[in-house]
Amino acid sequence: MKNFDLPFLPERTQKPRKSGITMMMDKGLSNTQTEYIIESCGELIDFVKFGFGTSYxxxxxxxxxxxxxxxxxxxxxxxxxxxxxxxxxxxxxxRRLLDELDLEVAEVSDGCIHIDQEKKLKYISELSNQVKVLSEVGSKSADVVLSDGEWISKMNSELKAGSWKVIAEARESGTIGIYDSEGGAKSEMIDHISEQVNAENIIWEAPQKAQQVWFINHFGANVxxxxxxxxxxxxxxxxxxxxRGDTFFSxxxxxxxxxxx
Amino acid sequence: MKNFDLPFLPERTQKPRKSGITMMMDKGLSNTQTEYIIESCGELIDFVKFGFGTSYxxxxxxxxxxxxxxxxxxxxxxxxxxxxxxxxxxxxxxRRLLDELDLEVAEVSDGCIHIDQEKKLKYISELSNQVKVLSEVGSKSADVVLSDGEWISKMNSELKAGSWKVIAEARESGTIGIYDSEGGAKSEMIDHISEQVNAENIIWEAPQKAQQVWFINHFGANVxxxxxxxxxxxxxxxxxxxxRGDTFFSxxxxxxxxxxx
Amino acid sequence: MKNFDLPFLPERTQKPRKSGITMMMDKGLSNTQTEYIIESCGELIDFVKFGFGTSYxxxxxxxxxxxxxxxxxxxxxxxxxxxxxxxxxxxxxxRRLLDELDLEVAEVSDGCIHIDQEKKLKYISELSNQVKVLSEVGSKSADVVLSDGEWISKMNSELKAGSWKVIAEARESGTIGIYDSEGGAKSEMIDHISEQVNAENIIWEAPQKAQQVWFINHFGANVxxxxxxxxxxxxxxxxxxxxRGDTFFSxxxxxxxxxxx
Known part of the structure; x- marks a missing residue:
């Protein structure tokens, strides 16, 4: 399937992937664009998020x-x-909208609004009877800073409530949540999280190349x-x-x- | 026409729009790309500018x-x-070129060159007999800084001379004119301008997301x-x-x- | 071929170009995208690099x-x-891969790995019997800084060994090699290089607009x-x-x- 043979390439997981997942953000691609994305790299994409309200x-x-x-x-x-x-x-x-669109996955998040964690868990639990749930932890606001313990307890309780994976918020910009305002990974915090939450169950938002490099070098090819x-x-x-240069020797x-x- | 019903969405103007205008910059799209832009969001676009000399x-x-x-x-x-x-x-x-291409809109600007305001007004006045004129105020050079009064008097005199709307210069980068070198909106200046010039007659160049957010929160959905x-x-x-997160509660x-x- | 006549435009070289070359980076375009790039600007592109390992x-x-x-x-x-x-x-x-893909051009570089210059020259020399060689000088690492003399001697020895042109490394980001970490051109160094190496034989990587402007204003339209x-x-x-504004008066x-x- 690949164009040539090279030794020492890491083995990549295949669809349907449980790890090594790539989630692409679609901010309003036309159907023609969708077709050529699929043409060129459809097998590399596991999930597509229709960003924010673009699906409207x-x-x-x-x-x-x-x-x-x-x-x-x-x-x-x-x-x-x-x-x-x-x-x-x-x-x-x-819930009716998900049915009408025949969707098999839904995201539950509280990035813009405040929801009590108990209520969020109830949303996750109810939706998990209908679809596969991805729940997102972290705020879109730089003013809301979670402690390591809060990241961990939220993630674990949401997985227990029915989330298939939890997503670590970073926004389209990659400057919030698990990153500092410059986009640098908060490595100590991420280490703490991954000690307490099975890293295979976390999808790290990583829009910037340096962030992708960091996670691949930290957790391997199939992060x-x-x-x-x-x-x-x-x-x-x-x-x-x-x-690519940044992971050439990895x-x-x-x-x-x-x-x- | 929209995919689902939600209350509390602001009412958007419809084509042909006098306010709530979106002007897109085309830097050399192929005709195929043009087709899929139109396919996916043609109704949202009022004006397309063929950026700088790309039309050549x-x-x-x-x-x-x-x-x-x-x-x-x-x-x-x-x-x-x-x-x-x-x-x-x-x-x-x-003028012949506009005719030959059967164009109905033309821009008059002095972002690269110095033109006496009187001469600019004459260009606007003459062209307004032929096409709808958009005239741009502001220089492409960071060295040319207009006072609030200059922005206001230029805009009003150009509208009087025949401009349909005036455009506030920001370049493709969004770091000049109505913005500081970091792209931040000069809010006091913009307030002064909008007190003295009918804001419906101004098109604000706003290439960066934070700039778009600022203007929508300041002037409403139909800026x-x-x-x-x-x-x-x-x-x-x-x-x-x-x-979207940035205007979620607006x-x-x-x-x-x-x-x- | 152009859409209108304007005096005082610099004369551009035509294909097959020896100078005035534009090398485009293809990071994984679909074949449909490739078609419309060619449709809109194929005559402006001399070389396409399939960036890093994307061709795999x-x-x-x-x-x-x-x-x-x-x-x-x-x-x-x-x-x-x-x-x-x-x-x-x-x-x-x-070498077999180049043959199998029927390629007529190959790049020899040492941006990720250390190769003795003698060995690099041997690679260049051998490949130049098979294809047109573009050899790249400069490291992808910010830790490896070449002196002006090293840039010059590497470039000249590689041209002598059989390179058709040498490429000055800058990465996709444009923040390395001939640029500082902010992307600014190292003008004194570039001047030294161009005094000792025929500038027509150098392809300058220049992904950022300000860098393109700098080179055009420094070396002319056909850099x-x-x-x-x-x-x-x-x-x-x-x-x-x-x-365009930045070279309007050039x-x-x-x-x-x-x-x-």
């Missing part, structure tokens, strides 16, 4: 959903849209990464495989690499 | 113009091209915004509708929002 | 190669892939530039022609320009 505006939404489905890509509506329903006290309408821009799906895969045995360092 | 190089320019026209999108040549003709003393050739990148047209519309009644803040 | 993942790679070839665009595999073969001691496999993003090929050409005679400055 998508022309021929059902055609788009069918295109992704045929390529074995799971689509879901961005968490901000879930919150837009929740703030309007329209959770039942949201779960999200908020990947469409044109960065293939470049990310080269990072996972050690075929998977090559020391004795092979040594003379070239 | 566009293959099958008349086909592109026909595609946009059929979608009720007004195209115009970037102001830098007007200035390229003006500096060569070829204003009459420019006129320009220099929007093609892939940001739909994300901008979600900001206008309060369906249009929700206080009593509904309160428990979630 | 390209679907229908031979169709993509045929599309570019038909448009008289020379494709080559990114230097990182050459290094991936070199570090594995698979140089002969690399060789590389690592250009697909959507920036047409904007770059407007810079080369003086049809090619206009002083007496014409003076009243407008």
């Amino acid at each position: 505006l998508t022309k021929n939404l059902k055609i788009k959903l069918a295109l992704y489905k045929e390529a074995n890509i799971n689509c879901y509506l961005g968490g901000t849209l879930f919150e837009a329903y929740a703030v309007r006290d329209m959770f039942d309408d949201y 779960n990464l999200g908020n990947i821009a469409p044109e960065e799906v293939i470049p990310l895969e080269t990072l996972r495989l050690g075929l 998977f090559i045995p020391d004795d092979v690499a040594k003379p070239f360092k | 190089l566009t293959k099958n320019l008349k086909i592109k113009l026909a595609l946009y026209k059929e979608a009720n999108i007004n195209c115009y040549l970037g102001g830098t091209l007007f200035e390229a003709y003006a500096v060569r003393d070829m204003f009459d050739d420019y 006129n915004l320009g220099n929007i990148a093609p892939e940001e047209v739909i994300p901008l519309e979600t900001l206008r509708l309060g369906l 249009f929700i009644p206080d009593d509904v929002a309160k428990p979630f803040k | 993942l390209t679907k229908n790679l031979k169709i993509k190669l045929a599309l570019y070839k038909e448009a008289n665009i020379n494709c080559y595999l990114g230097g990182t892939l050459f290094e991936a073969y070199a570090v594995r001691d698979m140089f002969d496999d690399y 060789n530039l590389g690592n250009i993003a697909p959507e920036e090929v047409i904007p770059l050409e407007t810079l080369r022609l003086g049809l 090619f206009i005679p002083d007496d014409v320009a003076k009243p407008f400055k």
Whole structure:
């Protein structure tokens, strides 16, 4: 399937992936664009998030959903849209919307609004009877800072309540939550989290290349990464495989690499 | 036309819009790309600017113009091209070019070159007999800083001379004119301007998301915004509708929002 | 071929270009995208680099190669892939790969790995019997800083060994090698290099607009530039022609320009 043979490439998981997941953010691609994304890298994409409320505006939404489905890509509506329903006290309408669109995945988040954790867990639990739930931990506001313990307890309680994976919030910009305002990974915090939460159950939002590099070098080729821009799906895969400068030596045995360092 | 019903969304103006205008910058899209932009969000775009001199190089320019026209999108040549003709003393050739391309809109600007305001007003006045004129105020150079009074008097005199709208210069980067070098909105200056010039007559160039957010929160969903990148047209519309984190609470009644803040 | 006539535009070289070269970076475009890039600006592109190891993942790679070839665009595999073969001691496999893909150009680089200059020259010399060689000077690591003399001697020895052009490394980001960490051109160093190496034989990687502007204003419209993003090929050409703000006055005679400055 790949174009040539090279030794010392890490083994990548295959669909349906439980780890090594790539979640792409679709901010309003046309159906034509969707087709050529699938053409060029559909097998590398596990989940597509229709970012924030863009799905409200998508022309021929059902055609788009069918295109992704045929390529074995799971689509879901961005968490901000879930919150837009929740703030309007329209959770039942949201559930009907998921059915009407025949969606198999849904995100539960509290990035824009404050929801008591108990209520969030109830949303997760109820939705998990209908769809696969991805729940997001972390606020979109720089003013809300969670302690390591809060990240851990939220993640574990949401997984227990029925979330298939938990997502660590970073926004499209990658400057919040698990990153500082410059986009640098909060490594100590991330280490604490991954000691207490099974890292295979976490999808790390990592829109910036340096963030993707950090996670691959820290957790390996098959770390779960999200908020990947469409044109960065293939470049990310080269990072996972050690075929880009930043991870060039990550998977090559020391004795092979040594003379070239 | 939208995919689902949600209360508390601001009412958006419809084409042909006098306010709530979105002006997209086309830096050389192929005709195929033009087709899928129109497919996915043509109804959200009022004006397309062929950035700077890119129209000189566009293959099958008349086909592109026909595609946009059929979608009720007004195209115009970037102001830098007007200035390229003006500096060569070829204003009459420019007028012929507009005719030959069957354009209905033209920009008059002095972002690269110095033109006496009187001469600029004459250009505006003459062109306004031929096409709808958008005139731009502000320099592309960081060295040229206009006082609040200069912004106001230029804008009002250009509107009086025949401009349909005036554009506040920010460049593709969004770091000049109405913004500081970091892209932050000069809020006091913008307030002064909007007290003295009817804001419905101003198109604010706002290429960065934070700038779009600032203007929507300041002037409402139907503020006129320009220099929007093609892939940001739909994300901008979600900001206008309060369906993205940054404007999530902007249009929700206080009593509904309160428990979630 | 151009859409209108304007005096005082610099004369651009035509294909097959020896100077005035534009090298575009393809990070994984689908074949459909490749088609519309060629449709809109194929004549402006001389070389396409399949960035780092992306060619490993390209679907229908031979169709993509045929599309570019038909448009008289020379494709080559990114230097990182050459290094991936070199570090594995698979140089002969690399040569077979070039044959199998029917490639006419290859890059030799040492941006990720350390190779003795003598060995690099041998690679260049051997490959130059098979294909046109572009060799890259400069490291991808900020820790490796070459002196002016090292840049010059490496470039000249590689040209002598058989390189058709040498490439000055800057990465996709444009913050290394010939630039400082903010992307600013190291002008004194570049001047030293161009005094001792025929500038027509150098392709300067210049992904950022300010860098393109700097080189055009320094070396003229027909400077060789590389690592250009697909959507920036047409904007770059407007810079080369003086049809964008940043180079607006670069090619206009002083007496014409003076009243407008």
